[in-house]
Amino acid sequence: MAGNASDYHRGEQDVAEQVATFKLIMGITKWGCLLLAAGLLALVLWFCTNAGFMAGAISGGVVLVLGILLLRGGGEH
Numbered sequence: 583m584a585g586n587a588s589d590y591h592r593g594e595q596d597v598a599e600q601v602a603t604f605k606l607i608m609g610i611t612k613w614g615c616l617l618l619a620a621g622l623l624a625l626v627l628w629f630c631t632n633a634g635f636m637a638g639a640i641s642g643g644v645v646l647v648l649g650i651l652l653l654r655g656g657g658e659h
Contacts, residue, residue, distance in 0.1 A: 612653055620646040 624642030627633045633641075 616646065616649040616653060620649065 620642045623645055624638040627638035627641055628635050631637075
C-alpha cells in the first residue's frame with residue numbers, strides 16, 4: 583500500500599527528467615517543423631509552378647537559414 587498521506591510534501595519531487603524530456607520534444611518539434619516548411623516550399627515551387635528547381639531550392643534554403651537564425655536564439659527564461 584501507499585505510504586502515509588503525510589509523507590508527501592508538495593514541490594519536493596525532482597522533476598529534472600521531465601524537464602529534459604519536455605525540452606527534447608519541443609526541440610524536435612521546432613526543428614522538424616522548420617525542415618518540413620523549407621522542404622515543402624522547395625517542392626511546391628519546383629513542381630507546382632513554373633519557377634523550376636533552382637527557385638525552389640533557393641527559396642527553401644532562404645527559409646531554412648532564416649528559420650535557423652530566428653529559432654536558435656532564445657536562451658533560458
